């Protein structure tokens with residue numbers, strides 16, 4: 582892929598993440614890591630790592646198509662929202678609600 586397109590894609594992902602931070606805030610620190618490691622079906626497309634001590638929550642998005650990375654960011658941000666409330670019920674109802682909220686904000690982001 583062209584280097585400048587890649588830079589643009591990363592910028593867009595970071596902007597979407599910043600938008601989520603603004604419109605779906607929570608008190609714990611969270612960082613977005615855009616990994617160069619390739620995503621594959623046997624692996625994960627992304628992961629959210631719970632905070633240890635004073636460390637922030639880490640959202641890691643692995644390298645894949647941009648639409649998959651956006652999809653993964655929405656999914657993982659919902660995990661971060663729940664982790665910030667010490668809710669580790671992976672894909673339960675509370676995560677589903679957080680996911681729906683995040684998805685709606687994603688639609689707003691591309692509407693504005």
Ligand SMILES: [Zn+2]
Pocket residue numbers: 656660671672
């Ligand atoms: Zn998940």
